[in-house]
Amino acid sequence: MRRLAEEAAARFADAPAEEVLRWAGETFGSGFCVTSSFEDAVTAHLAARAVPGVDVVFLDTGYHFEETIGTRDAVAELYDVNVVNVLPRLTVAEQDAEHGPKLHDRAPDRCCALRKVEPLEGTLAGYEAWATGLHRYDSPLRADTPVVEWDAKRDMVKVNPVVAWTPEQVHAYIEEHGVLVNPLLDDGYPSIGCAPCTRRVAPGEDIRAGRWSGTGKTECGLHV
Numbered sequence: 001m002r003r004l005a006e007e008a009a010a011r012f013a014d015a016p017a018e019e020v021l022r023w024a025g026e027t028f029g030s031g032f033c034v035t036s037s038f039e040d041a042v043t044a045h046l047a048a049r050a051v052p053g054v055d056v057v058f059l060d061t062g063y064h065f066e067e068t069i070g071t072r073d074a075v076a077e078l079y080d081v082n083v084v085n086v087l088p089r090l091t092v093a094e095q096d097a098e099h100g101p102k103l104h105d106r107a108p109d110r111c112c113a114l115r116k117v118e119p120l121e122g123t124l125a126g127y128e129a130w131a132t133g134l135h136r137y138d139s140p141l142r143a144d145t146p147v148v149e150w151d152a153k154r155d156m157v158k159v160n161p162v163v164a165w166t167p168e169q170v171h172a173y174i175e176e177h178g179v180l181v182n183p184l185l186d187d188g189y190p191s192i193g194c195a196p197c198t199r200r201v202a203p204g205e206d207i208r209a210g211r212w213s214g215t216g217k218t219e220c221g222l223h224v
Contacts, residue, residue, distance in 0.1 A: 001128070001150070005157045008148040017161035018050040020147055024129055024159045025051030031128035033057050033084070035120070038071040039192045041079065041180040042173055043133035043162060048079040056081045057123055057130075061115040062092040063104070063194035071182045078180070086123050088115045104196045108212055112220040115194075120222055121154070129157035132223070135170070136163055138191070139208055139218060193220065 004027075012020045024032050033055040034047045047054050058072050076083040088095075095103060095114060104111040124130055130151075136143050142163075151158040162170070174181060184192050188200035190207040199210040208218065 001155070001157060002152075005148055005150040008157070009146045012147045014164075015147065017046050017165070020159060020161040021047055021050035021131060024131060024157075025054060028127075028129045028157070030055075032130070033124075033127045034081070034131040035059075036072075036075075036133060037192065038068050038075065039133075039182050040170070040174065040185065041071065041075045042170060043131065044075050044079055044081055045177060045179045046161060047131065048081050052080040054081055055084050055127075057084045057086055057120070059116050059119055060085050060087050061194050062088065063115070063196055065182075065184060065192065065195045065198075067183045068192060071180055074180050084123070086119045088119050090114065102196070104194065108197060108215055108217050109221065117221045124154055124156065127156065129159060131159040131161060132163075134160045134163050134223065135165060135167075137167060137207075141219065142223070 008023065012023065021034075032051070034043055034051075035057045036044050038044075038058060044056050047056065056075070060069075072083060072085075075081065090098065095111075099110070099114075100106070103114075134142055134145055136145055145160055145163050147160055147163055149158050149160070165173075173179065182189075182192055189198060189210060190201055191211055192198055193211050197212050199213050201207065201210040212218070
């Protein structure tokens with residue numbers, strides 16, 4: 001599998017996103033899934049065209065904006081994909097009782113681990129390959145992310161079909177195909193996570209400046 005990922009990385013380095021997704025669907029069948037935060041539905045839309053009926057995994061942390069949940073529900077209704085809603089082991093109330101209220105303020109890494117990382121680990125254990133909507137422009141840590149890679153942490157193939165796209169390419173695809181987008185993108189939120197840990201971004205700020213603002217935290221842990 002590692003060799004397969006390395007060969008695919010070279011083969012698809014400059015390939016169209018749909019071609020990459022189609023290869024993953026044909027190669028792994030039901031062992032392939034797509035993940036989405038529903039910041040927009042670009043990856044889900046591409047997957048619906050390339051791998052109709054594919055599982056699209058959404059981590060329902062219990063802290064999402066209503067707009068994010070609405071985008072998820074619209075995708076499930078309108079696109080030819082199977083949205084898989086993944087819940088953490090603990091509800092928000094149970095987590096508050098066990099770890100104290102507002103863990104996201106006191107220990108954001110721990111909160112992300114409980115509500116995102118652990119649920120994803122359990123879900124991905126049922127697949128051989130997964131796709132993301134990562135972009136190299138998201139952050140310096142993602143600048144060298146390949147289109148296909150070996151996910152050594154999970155012993156599976158990781159596919160990043162739109163990683164090389166620029167913001168202009170993303171916007172153009174959305175406009176051309178009428179892709180669903182989270183309404184918050186037009187309300188000052190260029191990067192959308194859980195509501196307690198996401199704020200509007202001021203003009204001139206980095207697009208991820210609104211995530212975990214003031215904590216020094218830049219990643220939830222899913223991709224590092």
